[in-house]
Amino acid sequence: MKTQKTYLDTVYRDGAIWNLSVMVLLFLFPVAVALIFSAVPDWHGLALGLLATAPMYWAVAVVETVTYVPMLGAGGSYLSFVTGNIANLKLPCALNALEQAGVKANSEEGEVVSTIAIAVSSIVTTLIIALGVVLIVPLTPLLSAPALEPAFAQILPALFGGLGVVFVSKNWKLAVAPVVLMLALFIFVPALNAGTVGIMVPVSVLFTLGVSRILYKKGVL
Amino acid sequence: MEFSTNSPILFVLVGILIAAVLAQSVFFLCKALRRAKQLGMDTAKLKKTVTTAAVFTIAPAVAIVISVITLSKDLGLPLPWLRLSVVGSMSYETIAATNAESAMGLTFGRAGALSAQQYVTIALVMTISIMVGIWLVPLLCRKLQNGMISMEKRDKKWGDIFQNALFIGMIAAFLGYVFCDFSTVFHGDTSGLVPVCVMFVSAAVMALAGLAVKTLKWHWISDYALPVSLVAGMAAAIPITAWLG
Numbered sequence: 170m171k172t173q174k175t176y177l178d179t180v181y182r183d184g185a186i187w188n189l190s191v192m193v194l195l196f197l198f199p200v201a202v203a204l205i206f207s208a209v210p211d212w213h214g215l216a217l218g219l220l221a222t223a224p225m226y227w228a229v230a231v232v233e234t235v236t237y238v239p240m241l242g243a244g245g246s247y248l249s250f251v252t253g254n255i256a257n258l259k260l261p262c263a264l265n266a267l268e269q270a271g272v273k274a275n276s277e278e279g280e281v282v283s284t285i286a287i288a289v290s291s292i293v294t295t296l297i298i299a300l301g302v303v304l305i306v307p308l309t310p311l312l313s314a315p316a317l318e319p320a321f322a323q324i325l326p327a328l329f330g331g332l333g334v335v336f337v338s339k340n341w342k343l344a345v346a347p348v349v350l351m352l353a354l355f356i357f358v359p360a361l362n363a364g365t366v367g368i369m370v371p372v373s374v375l376f377t378l379g380v381s382r383i384l385y386k387k388g389v390l
Numbered sequence: 391m392e393f394s395t396n397s398p399i400l401f402v403l404v405g406i407l408i409a410a411v412l413a414q415s416v417f418f419l420c421k422a423l424r425r426a427k428q429l430g431m432d433t434a435k436l437k438k439t440v441t442t443a444a445v446f447t448i449a450p451a452v453a454i455v456i457s458v459i460t461l462s463k464d465l466g467l468p469l470p471w472l473r474l475s476v477v478g479s480m481s482y483e484t485i486a487a488t489n490a491e492s493a494m495g496l497t498f499g500r501a502g503a504l505s506a507q508q509y510v511t512i513a514l515v516m517t518i519s520i521m522v523g524i525w526l527v528p529l530l531c532r533k534l535q536n537g538m539i540s541m542e543k544r545d546k547k548w549g550d551i552f553q554n555a556l557f558i559g560m561i562a563a564f565l566g567y568v569f570c571d572f573s574t575v576f577h578g579d580t581s582g583l584v585p586v587c588v589m590f591v592s593a594a595v596m597a598l599a600g601l602a603v604k605t606l607k608w609h610w611i612s613d614y615a616l617p618v619s620l621v622a623g624m625a626a627a628i629p630i631t632a633w634l635g
Binding site: 188189199203264270287294322356 | 393400411418421426429431435442449450454472475485494506507508510517519521522524528531538554558560562563584589590591620621622627632
């Protein structure tokens with residue numbers, strides 16, 4: 170137990186150093202561009218742009234942090250919140266890795282496997298994007314081809330179809346109520362769409378936790 | 391220096407930032423691998439984790455490259471390259487860029503050549519808006535993880551169920567999202583069925599892989615079942631879209 174604490178402690182320490190350093194570096198990008206090109210921001214545009222964007226993003230970030238950190242583990246969280254694309258890439262990748270390795274997410278082995286999967290995924294993503302930028306001229310007509318457009322437009326259904334089979338079949342008693350609720354909401358509430366799925370994740374998670382607590386107390390699980 | 395959204399100096403700045411983030415990934419990978427060794431975890435299993443994660447990432451990463459291409463029409467290449475390699479995602483960045491541009495009287499997708507002032511303003515809006523998660527994780531991660539550990543200590547079975555419920559809740563939300571355009575069917579438009587059919591193709595491929603593992607003992611299939619079901623679903627989307635619209 171002591172060893173586990175020590176490893177996690179170093180993850181918290183290193184993660185904080187890395188994340189805060191990256192944050193400073195990211196902020197330096199617009200500052201550096203402003204200095205190099207002697208450009209002062211359009212303060213009015215900046216204020217209006219932030220007013221339209223920041224409150225929503227900040228609220229979503231708080232909810233995402235509380236929702237995703239317990240799923241991603243410590244190391245996976247520090248990395249995922251820096252490299253982005255959590256729900257559509259990092260989390261499914263970690264879930265698949267945990268499943269393949271046959272370890273529980275809340276064990277130390279799970280923490281390690283999740284971190285490895287997310288780190289590898291981040292490295293591969295960064296390299297592929299960099300390659301895409303280098304080869305943008307020959308790649309643009311290929312990747313923007315109308316014939317391929319439907320394939321990339323349907324990446325989330327293709328991803329969660331496979332993932333759903335694995336997790337729903339293993340936890341079907343847990344899954345019935347939230348899946349039925351989410352299907353009903355998304356089908357019959359027109360306001361729910363691709364843009365609001367991020368907001369619905371914590372709603373669904375809270376509902377699932379409530380249902381599973383009731384089922385657990387009743388001895389169904 | 392004359393400004394252009396594709397100025398070489400911007401590529402250099404972005405390259406440095408991305409190298410730093412790449413270094414963070416490599417650092418955590420090495421740290422986790424070292425810990426795995428100390429825990430006596432099976433090396434073959436770890437190699438499989440690395441390979442599977444890499445293979446699984448390819449198709450979604452290519453989709454991100456397409457997002458970079460889409461955003462580069464307005465913002466040039468360096469800024470979308472940065473935003474989609476670090477923190478961002480297509481939907482977040484598009485909304486942030488659209489809001490920043492419209493705040494300056496521009497229209498996203500038809501902004502034309504941006505001035506340095508407009509570019510800096512857009513970059514600031516995108517950066518400040520998205521940064522919360524990066525500093526909030528160091529602030530909350532330990533508390534959240536400790537909460538999970540103490541729950542596990544109090545009641546191990548409930549700890550396991552809690553963890554599974556988190557995953558199922560997240561997956562249920564995305565399964566619901568697949569049906570978000572389903573109601574178009576009630577008005578005679580079948581296009582809302584496309585994501586549903588794609589999901590079923592992917593699910594069927596995954597179920598077949600599971601069956602092959604169970605009945606034929608082809609355990610190697612399980613390593614690549616998710617990436618294969620993902621690609622099969624994406625490939626099926628092409629004829630399904632042509633058929634249903």
